[in-house]
Amino acid sequence: MILAIESSCDESALARFDPACGIAGEWVHSQIDLHKEYGGVVPDLASREHLKNFFPLLEAASLAAERGTITQIAVTNGPGLAGCLALGIAFARSLGLAWDVPVVGVNHLRGHAYSPFIALHEAAPERFAAEAFDELLPHLGLIVSGGNTILFEIDTGRKLTVLAETVDDAAGEALDKGAKLLGLPYPGGPQVERLAASGDSKVFDFPKAIAPRNERRFSFSGLKTSLRYRLEKMGDAELEGAMPDLCAGYQRAVIDQLIGKTKHLIQAGDYSSLGLSGGVSNNKALRAAMERLAGRYRMPCLIAQPKHTGDNAGMIAFAAYADPDALALDDFSIEPALRLAKR
Ligand code: ADP
Numbered sequence: 133m134i135l136a137i138e139s140s141c142d143e144s145a146l147a148r149f150d151p152a153c154g155i156a157g158e159w160v161h162s163q164i165d166l167h168k169e170y171g172g173v174v175p176d177l178a179s180r181e182h183l184k185n186f187f188p189l190l191e192a193a194s195l196a197a198e199r200g201t202i203t204q205i206a207v208t209n210g211p212g213l214a215g216c217l218a219l220g221i222a223f224a225r226s227l228g229l230a231w232d233v234p235v236v237g238v239n240h241l242r243g244h245a246y247s248p249f250i251a252l253h254e255a256a257p258e259r260f261a262a263e264a265f266d267e268l269l270p271h272l273g274l275i276v277s278g279g280n281t282i283l284f285e286i287d288t289g290r291k292l293t294v295l296a297e298t299v300d301d302a303a304g305e306a307l308d309k310g311a312k313l314l315g316l317p318y319p320g321g322p323q324v325e326r327l328a329a330s331g332d333s334k335v336f337d338f339p340k341a342i343a344p345r346n347e348r349r350f351s352f353s354g355l356k357t358s359l360r361y362r363l364e365k366m367g368d369a370e371l372e373g374a375m376p377d378l379c380a381g382y383q384r385a386v387i388d389q390l391i392g393k394t395k396h397l398i399q400a401g402d403y404s405s406l407g408l409s410g411g412v413s414n415n416k417a418l419r420a421a422m423e424r425l426a427g428r429y430r431m432p433c434l435i436a437q438p439k440h441t442g443d444n445a446g447m448i449a450f451a452a453y454a455d456p457d458a459l460a461l462d463d464f465s466i467e468p469a470l471r472l473a474k475r
Pocket residue numbers: 141276277278279280303304305307308319320321322325410411412413414415416441442443
């Protein structure tokens with residue numbers, strides 16, 4: 133049984149994972165309410181909160197009683213906020229020492245990359261290990277979170293390569309910053325989704341793909357600027373009435389760019405499956421667009437379950453199990469700027 137610990141940003145999380153059955157339990161303490169009033173995550177507050185949260189989480193997981201079943205501890209060692217990562221690693225190493233169990237470092241982004249496969253493993257663990265995973269390779273995956281927008285592939289040798297990244301803002305960051313301009317609370321992505329549901333995405337025309345279609349990069353900062361200029365020309369009353377249409381148009385522009393680049397890479401390659409993960413993959417319109425895209429190319433579409441889209445420890449445990457490179461990180465220095473893979 134693997135015990136995983138995640139504390140890279142504003143969620144303190146623990147999970148237990150059994151390679152023969154799947155995730156045996158997972159516990160998350162979200163700090164969103166704490167950071168809301170500041171309009172974003174405050175690193176120092178986040179570290180203090182992790183320190184407070186881990187021991188109650190450990191109790192909730194009744195690990196003290198079952199510690200004999202834990203054979204490995206996996207902990208996020210980057211990317212993330214330095215102080216938060218350091219707390220998670222100190223906690224993991226302390227448990228490892230006390231229980232005499234090995235501790236491994238896991239790249240948070242590898243957790244996101246592998247999270248779409250968790251449900252498949254859980255449905256048939258033996259078949260997953262023997263053949264189901266290999267049948268889906270080469271895999272084209274899209275990670276969309278607050279800090280990252282990455283298209284990557286896992287080849288038939290299970291080697292992971294980055295294919296395209298954002299050159300400025302991440303998709304989640306674009307939604308959060310756009311929401312801030314609209315006067316919506318943090319985190320903005322879910323707020324934009326909520327208002328977009330009753331809006332018409334065709335009323336406002338936002339720039340769709342700033343980077344040329346065939347270029348392997350995303351860019352979202354132009355979109356945010358275009359929203360700012362548009363808002364400067366609007367009065368308060370006009371803005372209030374236009375909120376749903378603005379959100380729908382803005383969200384559509386983000387999704388169209390994500391889907392456009394993914395489609396371009398599907399056409400340029402020969403993939404056996406498509407994946408979607410990260411906090412923004414919680415968005416229903418994006419999930420539906422990705423499923424439609426996969427359907428058009430007759431590819432299986434794996435999308436992380438909503439509980440595994442944001443920061444969670446289930447995906448960290450699963451990456452420690454499924455990713456052949458996950459265990460290579462055996463030095464426990466924190467890596468705030470760790471990348472998914474070398475390009
Ligand atoms: P990170 O750890 O890089 O900040 P997460 O994976 O924790 O990212 O995801 C957080 C991001 O996901 C935020 O930018 C948030 O606005 C976005 N997000 C969460 N839910 C939704 C949603 N339903 N629609 C769009 N964006 C969302």
